[in-house]
Amino acid sequence: MKGLFAGLAKFVVAPAAVITLLIVWLRPAPGQETVPFEEVEPGVHDFDFPAIWEFSFGDSEFFHLTINKPMVQLIVAAVAILVFFIIASKKLRVVPKKWQFGLEYAYDFIRSGVARDILGHGYEKHVPFLVGIFFLVLVNNWFGEFFLLMFPTWSTIGFTMGLVAVVFFYYVAAGVSEHGLKYFAVQVVPSGVPLWLYPLIIPLEILSSFVTRPLTLTIRLFGNMFAGHLAVLVFVVGGGWLITESSSWLYNYAGFGAFALGLLVIAIELFLGFMQAYLFTMLTTTYIAGAVSHGH
Amino acid sequence: MSDKADKPEPTTQGGNVAERIIAEFFAGIILYGGLGYLAERLLDVPYLFMVGILIGVALSGYLLIKRFGSSE
Numbered sequence: 001m002k003g004l005f006a007g008l009a010k011f012v013v014a015p016a017a018v019i020t021l022l023i024v025w026l027r028p029a030p031g032q033e034t035v036p037f038e039e040v041e042p043g044v045h046d047f048d049f050p051a052i053w054e055f056s057f058g059d060s061e062f063f064h065l066t067i068n069k070p071m072v073q074l075i076v077a078a079v080a081i082l083v084f085f086i087i088a089s090k091k092l093r094v095v096p097k098k099w100q101f102g103l104e105y106a107y108d109f110i111r112s113g114v115a116r117d118i119l120g121h122g123y124e125k126h127v128p129f130l131v132g133i134f135f136l137v138l139v140n141n142w143f144g145e146f147f148l149l150m151f152p153t154w155s156t157i158g159f160t161m162g163l164v165a166v167v168f169f170y171y172v173a174a175g176v177s178e179h180g181l182k183y184f185a186v187q188v189v190p191s192g193v194p195l196w197l198y199p200l201i202i203p204l205e206i207l208s209s210f211v212t213r214p215l216t217l218t219i220r221l222f223g224n225m226f227a228g229h230l231a232v233l234v235f236v237v238g239g240g241w242l243i244t245e246s247s248s249w250l251y252n253y254a255g256f257g258a259f260a261l262g263l264l265v266i267a268i269e270l271f272l273g274f275m276q277a278y279l280f281t282m283l284t285t286t287y288i289a290g291a292v293s294h295g296h
Numbered sequence: 297m298s299d300k301a302d303k304p305e306p307t308t309q310g311g312n313v314a315e316r317i318i319a320e321f322f323a324g325i326i327l328y329g330g331l332g333y334l335a336e337r338l339l340d341v342p343y344l345f346m347v348g349i350l351i352g353v354a355l356s357g358y359l360l361i362k363r364f365g366s367s368e
Contacts, residue, residue, distance in 0.1 A: 208323030
């Protein structure tokens with residue numbers, strides 16, 4: 001318990017105090033011309049990033065590639081996870097040390113807690129994919145609170161759609177490899193429905209199996225990350241504005257309150273990032289389970 | 297596509313069912329609402345959009361009752 005408080009003091013209270021002191025120091029004196037803390041209000045434009053690198057192949061617009069911050073984050077996350085797991089699995093011991101215990105716990109959390117519980121028999125071949133998905137989503141969610149990056153990658157919907165496309169093709173492929181092409185018929189044709197309703201039901205089932213299920217998966221992850229990051233932005237930028245720009249001392253103090261609430265929202269975001277990564281992995285697993293199960 | 301009895305009951309059946317329900321209603325409203333909207337625009341009848349949405353919701357609900365209603 002003492003260690004926890006020391007950690008809290010080191011990692012939460014000290015940075016908060018430094019930030020507060022910086023803001024007090026940056027606060028303009030009365031009568032001095034003020035420099036805006038933020039010139040524009042937080043909004044959707046905060047999720048657009050300029051290109052860091054640009055590549056052009058010929059004059060065509062199609063071959064004009066741009067790399068921006070979320071793309072770099074995605075690559076950094078993938079490489080970091082890869083390197084971490086490779087290094088960690090090099091020196092495994094029978095009696096685990098602290099870090100190995102943590103690694104095994106995290107791996108087993110997905111392997112036993114999610115994959116084995118939901119998929120049941122024959123779950124082993126899906127474990128690498130699920131662990132990869134979980135850690136990719138988790139690390140990219142936590143980039144929203146990581147001080148160098150401060151941006152959750154999945155709060156831009158294009159990235160979430162790409163991730164869900166991978167998941168979609170994976171579970172369709174799993175279903176096809178399990179049932180053959182009969183998989184599509186199994187997914188689409190309902191049971192216990194009179195024959196004259198089939199023309200009405202089958203388009204509905206096609207849409208619900210292959211369009212709206214991936215769509216809800218996308219919207220859930222994207223919406224949570226987007227809204228959370230926007231809430232952090234509003235509290236932090238708004239608090240900063242109240243402290244630096246507002247003329248009334250009452251509003252200045254309210255700005256400190258908003259800033260403190262912003263830190264609280266960041267803490268909630270840490271939890272939500274984990275929660276959404278877990279939920280995403282769990283729903284992916286249930287989709288795979290629905291695709292490979294017999295007697296659907 | 298037989299009954300639910302031979303399916304191994306997953307521990308997170310509830311989450312799966314909730315997911316299916318949301319997806320099913322979305323699909324019904326989007327498909328039949330969209331068809332109703334198109335019919336409304338083409339035939340110039342002012343209420344077909346609403347009728348389409350209602351048909352979609354009804355069909356989705358019927359399917360969901362067929363799929364999940366009997367197992368409890």
